[in-house]
Amino acid sequence: MNWADTGGGWSWNPVTDLQQIWAFPFMVNAFRAGTVVAVLAAVMGWFMVLRRQSFAGHTLAVVSFPGAACATLLGIGAGFGYFAFCVGGALVIAAIPRAGAGGGGQESALTGTVQAFLLACGFLFVALYKGFLGGVNSLLFGSFLGITTVQVAVLTVVAALALGVLAVIGRPLLFASVDEDVAAGRGVPVRALSVAFLVLLGAATAEASQITGTLLVFALLVMPAAAAQQLTARPASSLALSVVIAIAVTWTGLIAAYYSPYPIGFYVTTFAFAVYVLARTGRTLGRYRTVGAGAVA
């Protein structure tokens, strides 16, 4: 799958390299779809990390696999399966009471139970549909090949809708995420916002996992947001930074996958992980420096 063999190799000139990559329409579509998915996943992931709902996000990512398998088994488009299972899963998680400190453990256990059961169902669907095994790999780990222009258009519309809704509910959602009691006291519909956010997260996951695969969508949801929140505590800046990191790791991942025989998911995840490690290290060093300066002063 080393596409560079058909053209030239890596030239260390980004302009010629990108020109060379974009000479292929499927690569252009891959960059478009990747960018849309990166923006959506980064924004949703930012709220997810802030709300401490990474486990719920992981569960939604995982249940997209049985969704796609079920749709394939029934002979309908995999996209329907992704959306049905992810949004359905979001509603199930939303129905689990999200109480304070005491309810956290119960929430995790119930969410995990749902996740494990649906994962097993996915495996059953794959077994029932015998000729399907070759597709499991790309369901789990994604593929950037063969993304059609129609798919890109659908992705863009869904992403625009999800981001539009998030823009409207964003500020009360932020309030409810960091300060639930006061937000409720101010009349913010905390419960409804929590359900709405999980449904949006489900839709975003369903969309992104069609490109990144169900195992790696979680990387794009959690890593850019976690790295950005390490780097700055300003909400607007860290949200923007999260989007920039997500786009950067997706593009570099696509370029690396184009020039090498290894899967894109590995590159995207590795680059995102590297950014997180750098952010974390930088913050720790920065804190030591501040403490040191304080001791001297």
Place this chain on the structure above:
Amino acid sequence: MSTVNPAASRHVPAQRAAAEPPSPVVSLRGAAVRVGGRTLWSGVELDVGAGEFVAVLGPNGVGKSTLVKMLLGILPPAAGEVRVLGEAPGRAGHRVGYLPQRRSFDASLRIRGTDIVRLGLDGDRWGVPLPLPGRFGARRRAARDRVAEVVELVGASAYAHRPIGECSGGEQQRLLIAQALVRDPELLLLDEPLDSLDLSHQGAVAALIGRICREAGVGVVMVAHDVNPILPWLDRVVYIAEGGAVAGRPEDVITTGTLSRLYGVPVEVLRTSDGRLVVVGQPEAPARHTDRHAEGGRRELG
């Protein structure tokens, strides 16, 4: 800290003058509350005027926080009449500032203190604030100035830009008071704001609340475990015991006679040499409570 109080200069002439004759900020007439089919307390009579500081006292689990929730309109009264700023509870909106029972932010939460205060100002509005020029720019500046002003008022300017999870308990509590104050409320509902602060911080935060109450004319209803840090500022106390309650001036309520009648068992109120009040023999409420404090049994003198 500024000597001219911004909240006072902004609000008092406009709103208080219009509210002549001065109606009570909070008024309870024969109020009772039921939680889970059990009456926590009943027959509470209370008036809180503008600029008055009222403490809600009593042992753990008798429904002190429930009183605050009723004033917020989260829980309906089972009997009697409750008015908050002349309206039914929950209707007065941003004219009421609320500080819930002690919560500390997760140490890894990466949001600045000023952002927390800012959310108190406009966090319940829909839509995203866009960096637009013109009228919206002016509104943004006004919001930023208001946040800076109220942060200065509570003396939190030095650490308001730090992530809130890295602030100490006392610092977080000052920022949360700023959040409750940022919309110029006429009534502050505070649920154990001094709980889990060390003694010196308790005194400082109590003094801050007392000063805001006096200077800005804000009515304060504060649930407290220990009356002593706030005793110098108190106008009135409501003492809740299982089933009943008694309200009045602290020197009339926190006495051996009144509390013994309230509890139905002989208790004794002692005054230490430095003026602190100690209640001896106060019965503890039964342990099955829905609104018990998360941290539980830290029993103090009320």
